[in-house]
Amino acid sequence: MKNFDMRTAATALMVAGLLLLPLYSQLSGNVFALTLFTRIVILALAAASLNLIMGYGGMMSFGHAAYLGIGGYAVGILAQEGLGSGFIQFPVALAASALYALVIGALSLRTRGVYFIMITLAFAQMAYYVASSLARYGGDDGLTIYKRSDFGGLINLSNRTQFYYLCLAGLLGVVFLIWRIVNSRFGVVVQGLRSNEQRMQAIGFPANRYKLVCFVISGTLCGLAGALLANNTDFISPAVMYWTRSGDLMVMVILGGMGTLFGPVVGAVVYLVLEELLSQVTEYWALIMGPLLLLIVLFGRGGIMGLLGRFSRG
Amino acid sequence: MLLVIEQFLNGLQFGLLLFLLAAGLTLVFGIMDFVNLAHGSLYMMGAYFAATFVAWTGNFLLGAILALGATLLLGIVLEFVALRHLYGRDHLDHVLATFGLILFFNEAVRLIWGPAGLALPLPAWLTVPVAILPGIYYPAYRLAIIVVALMVALLLYVGVMRTRVGMLIRAGASNREMIGALGINIKLLYTMVFGLGAALAGLAGLMQAPILTVQIGMGENILILAFVIIVIGGIGSIRGAFLAAIFVGIIDTMGRAFLPNLLRQVLSSTAASTAAPALSSMLIYLLMAIVLVLRPEGLFPANRR
Amino acid sequence: MVDPLLRVKDLVRRFGGITATDRVSLDVAQGELHAIIGPNGAGKTTLISQLTGHLTPHSGSIFLAGKDITHLAAWRRSALGLARSFQITSLLTDFTAADNVALAAQAHDGHSFSFWRNARKESGLRRAAQAALERVGLDHRADVLVSRLSHGEQRELELAVALATRPQLLLLDEPMAGLGITESARMVKLLQELRKEVTIVLVEHDMDAVFALADRISVLVYGRVIASDVPVAIRQNEEVKRAYLGDQHVVTAHG
Numbered sequence: 001m002k003n004f005d006m007r008t009a010a011t012a013l014m015v016a017g018l019l020l021l022p023l024y025s026q027l028s029g030n031v032f033a034l035t036l037f038t039r040i041v042i043l044a045l046a047a048a049s050l051n052l053i054m055g056y057g058g059m060m061s062f063g064h065a066a067y068l069g070i071g072g073y074a075v076g077i078l079a080q081e082g083l084g085s086g087f088i089q090f091p092v093a094l095a096a097s098a099l100y101a102l103v104i105g106a107l108s109l110r111t112r113g114v115y116f117i118m119i120t121l122a123f124a125q126m127a128y129y130v131a132s133s134l135a136r137y138g139g140d141d142g143l144t145i146y147k148r149s150d151f152g153g154l155i156n157l158s159n160r161t162q163f164y165y166l167c168l169a170g171l172l173g174v175v176f177l178i179w180r181i182v183n184s185r186f187g188v189v190v191q192g193l194r195s196n197e198q199r200m201q202a203i204g205f206p207a208n209r210y211k212l213v214c215f216v217i218s219g220t221l222c223g224l225a226g227a228l229l230a231n232n233t234d235f236i237s238p239a240v241m242y243w244t245r246s247g248d249l250m251v252m253v254i255l256g257g258m259g260t261l262f263g264p265v266v267g268a269v270v271y272l273v274l275e276e277l278l279s280q281v282t283e284y285w286a287l288i289m290g291p292l293l294l295l296i297v298l299f300g301r302g303g304i305m306g307l308l309g310r311f312s313r314g
Numbered sequence: 315m316l317l318v319i320e321q322f323l324n325g326l327q328f329g330l331l332l333f334l335l336a337a338g339l340t341l342v343f344g345i346m347d348f349v350n351l352a353h354g355s356l357y358m359m360g361a362y363f364a365a366t367f368v369a370w371t372g373n374f375l376l377g378a379i380l381a382l383g384a385t386l387l388l389g390i391v392l393e394f395v396a397l398r399h400l401y402g403r404d405h406l407d408h409v410l411a412t413f414g415l416i417l418f419f420n421e422a423v424r425l426i427w428g429p430a431g432l433a434l435p436l437p438a439w440l441t442v443p444v445a446i447l448p449g450i451y452y453p454a455y456r457l458a459i460i461v462v463a464l465m466v467a468l469l470l471y472v473g474v475m476r477t478r479v480g481m482l483i484r485a486g487a488s489n490r491e492m493i494g495a496l497g498i499n500i501k502l503l504y505t506m507v508f509g510l511g512a513a514l515a516g517l518a519g520l521m522q523a524p525i526l527t528v529q530i531g532m533g534e535n536i537l538i539l540a541f542v543i544i545v546i547g548g549i550g551s552i553r554g555a556f557l558a559a560i561f562v563g564i565i566d567t568m569g570r571a572f573l574p575n576l577l578r579q580v581l582s583s584t585a586a587s588t589a590a591p592a593l594s595s596m597l598i599y600l601l602m603a604i605v606l607v608l609r610p611e612g613l614f615p616a617n618r619r
Numbered sequence: 620m621v622d623p624l625l626r627v628k629d630l631v632r633r634f635g636g637i638t639a640t641d642r643v644s645l646d647v648a649q650g651e652l653h654a655i656i657g658p659n660g661a662g663k664t665t666l667i668s669q670l671t672g673h674l675t676p677h678s679g680s681i682f683l684a685g686k687d688i689t690h691l692a693a694w695r696r697s698a699l700g701l702a703r704s705f706q707i708t709s710l711l712t713d714f715t716a717a718d719n720v721a722l723a724a725q726a727h728d729g730h731s732f733s734f735w736r737n738a739r740k741e742s743g744l745r746r747a748a749q750a751a752l753e754r755v756g757l758d759h760r761a762d763v764l765v766s767r768l769s770h771g772e773q774r775e776l777e778l779a780v781a782l783a784t785r786p787q788l789l790l791l792d793e794p795m796a797g798l799g800i801t802e803s804a805r806m807v808k809l810l811q812e813l814r815k816e817v818t819i820v821l822v823e824h825d826m827d828a829v830f831a832l833a834d835r836i837s838v839l840v841y842g843r844v845i846a847s848d849v850p851v852a853i854r855q856n857e858e859v860k861r862a863y864l865g866d867q868h869v870v871t872a873h874g
Contacts, residue, residue, distance in 0.1 A: 180735050
C-alpha cells in the first residue's frame with residue numbers, strides 16, 4: 001500500500017522552496033522575487049491566523065485585515081514618535097491587536113452566522129475610517145516609516161535576506177504554534193464548537209468564552225503580521241485595512257483549504273503569485289480574478305489541499 | 315436653527331436612501347437566504363447607468379427611468395446566469411462568490427467608463443429651493459428624494475403586509491417546500507425578488523448620483539452601512555430596517571455636522587480637531603456596538619425569542 | 620420528606636399564539652425513572668429544552684436538587700449534573716466516537732484553557748471515554764468516525780456522551796427513535812442497568828419500553844400535564860386513554 005501522500009509531498013516541496021528562495025534570488029540576481037515572497041510569507045502568516053478562527057473555529061470573520069493595520073500602525077506611530085526599538089514596537093503591536101480583538105470579539109460573538117460576518121466587517125471598516133482620520137499620522141495618505149524596527153545587534157531588518165528569514169521563521173513558528181493549539185484541550189473544544197455548538201453547551205462548555213479566547217489569539221498573531229508588513233513596505237496606510245483586503249485573506253484560507261495546517265500558506269502563495277502573474281499580463285486582472293473566485297466557490301470543495309487529498313486516495 | 319433643520323432633513327434623506335439599499339438586501343436574504351455582497355455593485359451600476367443615460371437622452375427623468383430598468387435587467391441576468399446556483403449553499407460561499415463579483419464589477423466599470431468617475435448634473439427645475447415652511451428653504455431635489463423614497467417604502471410596506479409573498483418575507487421563510495405549497499413558481503419568484511432588490515439598489519444609486527458620487531467602489535462603503543442598519547434594526551425585519559435606517563442617517567449626518575463644534579466646547583481646540591473626524595466616522599459603529607451589547611438581536615427583530 | 624431531584628413548577632412557554640408549555644408542573648424523585656409521554660406536538664421537546672437551558676420559559680420555575688436553575692445557562696446546568704441526549708442525533712460528526720465521549724469527560728475535568736499538551740493523549744480522559752463506551756457496548760467502535768456509525772450506534776453514543784459527564788439527572792429525548800426491534804431491546808436493557816445509578820427522565824413514544832421501565836409517567840397533551848402517576852394508574856386513566864392511548868396500536872408499531 002502506498003504511503004505516498006500528495007498533500008505532505010506538496011507541503012514539503014513548498015516549504016523547501018521557501019527556505020531556498022533567497023539562494024535562488026542571490027544566484028539569479030532576481031531581487032524582486034525576494035521582496036515578492038517576503039510579502040507572500042507575511043500574508044501567509046496572516047492567513048494562518050485567520051484559519052485558526054475560520055477553519056478550526058468556524059468563526060467567519062470578514063474583518064481580519066484590521067489587525068494588519070493595527071500591528072502596522074503600532075510600528076509606524078511609535079517610529080514617528082521616536083520609539084524605534086523593535087523590542088517596544090512589536091510587543092505593542094501584539095498587545096494592541098489583542099485588546100482590539102478582545103473588545104470587538106466580545107461584541108461580535110453576541111451574533112452568529114451571517115450577522116457575525118457583517119459585524120466583523122463593519123468593525124474593521126470602522127478601524128479603517130479611524131486610521132484615515134488620524135491627520136497626525138498621515139490620514140488617508142499613510143505614514144512613511146523611515147527606519148525599520150531596531151533589534152540591536154540581533155538582526156538587521158534592512159537586510160533583505162535577514163528580514164525574509166525572520167518573516168519565514170515567524171510563519172513557521174506560528175504554524176507550529178497553531179498545530180499545538182488545535183490538538184490541545186483548548187483546540188478540541190474550539191473545533192467541537194465549530195462542529196456542533198449546541199451539543200458542546202449541553203456537555204458543559206461555555207461556548208463564548210472559548211470562542212473569544214480563540215478570537216484574541218488569532219488577532220494577536222495577525223498583529224504580528226501587521227508589524228512585519230509595515231517594516232516590509234516602510235510604509236503604513238489605512239488601505240491595508242480596507243475591507244477588500246479582509247476578503248483577500250479569506251480567499252487565501254479557503255483556496256488553500258480551510259482547517260488544514262498548511263492550507264493557508266498554500267493559498268497565500270497561489271493567490272498572490274497568480275495575482276502577480278495576471279497583473280503582468282493585463283491591467284484588468286481583476287476581471288479574470290473575480291469570476292475565477294466564483295468558479296472556485298462553485299466547484300472547489302476543500303480548496304487545494306482537498307484536491308490533493310482526493311488525488312492521494314485515487 | 316435653520317442649519318439644524320437642514321441637517322435633519324439631509325439625515326432623513328440619507329437614511330431613506332440607506333433604507334432602500336438595506337431593504338433590497340433584507341428581501342433577498344429573507345426569501346432566498348442569500349447574502350449578496352454585490353448588492354453595492356448594483357447600487358454603483360444604477361448611478362453609472364443614470365449618468366450615462368441622462369447624458370445620452372438629455373432628459374433627467376427619462377435617463378433615470380432607463381437606468382432603473384437597466385439595473386433591474388442586470389440584476390435578473392446576474393441571478394439567472396450565476397447566482398441562482400448558489401442558493402442553499404453555505405453563507406460563506408455566497409460571501410466569497412459575490413466578493414468575486416465586486417472585483418469584477420469594479421474592474422469592468424474601470425474598463426468601460428475609466429477610473430475617474432462621472433458627474434450627473436441636475437436639470438434646472440430640480441435645483442430650485444422649495445419653501446417647506448415659511449422662510450425655510452430646502453433644495454427641490456433632496457425633497458424629491460425624500461418623497462420618492464417614502465412612496466417606495468409605502469409600496470414595500472403594502473406589498474409585505476398584504477400579499478402572499480409579503481407573508482413569506484415576514485415569516486422569514488426560505489423554505490422551498492412551503493413556498494411551493496402555496497402554489498408559487500419558486501424559480502420565477504426568486505428571480506423577481508432578486509430583480510426587485512436590484513431595482514431598489516439601483517434606485518438608491520441613481521438618486522444619490524447628482525448630489526453625492528458616481529465612482530468606482532462607491533457601493534462597498536455604503537453596503538457596510540446597510541449591514542450595520544440590518545444589525546441595528548433587527549434580524550429579518552423590514553420595519554426595523556426602516557426605523558434603523560432613518561435613525562442611522564440622521565445620527566450620521568448630524569453627527570458629522572455638529573460633533574466638531576460640540577467637542578470644541580468641551581475639549582481644547584487641537585484635541586477637538588483631532589478627535590472630531592475620528593469620532594464622527596466611528597459614531598455609527600459605536601451605535602451598533604451599544605445595540606449589540608443591550609439587544610443582540612437588534613431593536614425590532616422579526617421573531618422574539 | 621426528601622426534596623425531589625427535579626421540580627418543575629408552573630412552567631409556561633409560548634411561541635407567538637401557541638402555548639407550547641402550559642403551566643407544567645412535575646416532580647422527579649431521586650433514583651426514579653420518570654417517563655414523559657404524549658402525542659406528537661404535545662411539547663415534549665420544548666419542555667426538555669427548557670429543562671436543559673436551551674430555551675427560556677416565560678414564567679414558572681425549575682429546581683434541580685433544591686437549586687433554582689430556571690435562568691441558568693445550559694453549560695452551567697451540565698456542571699450541576701444535568702445531562703441530555705437529543706431527539707435528533709446531535710453529535711460531533713467529524714470526530715470519532717471516543718473523541719466525542721472524551722470531550723464530554725473533558726468538560727467536567729477542570730478547565731480547558733490548556734494550549735500545548737495533546738488532548739487525545741490524556742490518559743485520564745481516554746480511560747473515562749473507554750469506560751462510558753463499554754457501558755453502552757460501543758468500545759469496539761471507539762475509533763470510528765461518527766459519520767460512519769449506524770443510526771443505532773449513534774443513539775447509543777448519545778447516551779455514552781451524556782454518561783461521561785457523570786450526571787445526577789439524565790434527560791433522554793426519544794433515545795429509541797428510529798431503532799429496530801433488536802436495538803430497542805438492547806437500549807431498554809441498558810436503561811434498566813443505568814437507572815440503578817442515575818435518575819432518568821425519559822421522553823418516549825415506544826409504549827412497550829415506557830411501561831417496562833417507568834416508575835412514574837407524566838402525560839403531556841397540548842402542553843399540559845393531564846396525568847402524572849404510576850404506570851398502572853395511567854393505563855386505566857380515562858382522560859389519558861381518550862387523548863392518547865386510544866391510538867396505542869398505531870403508536871407501538873415498530874418502524
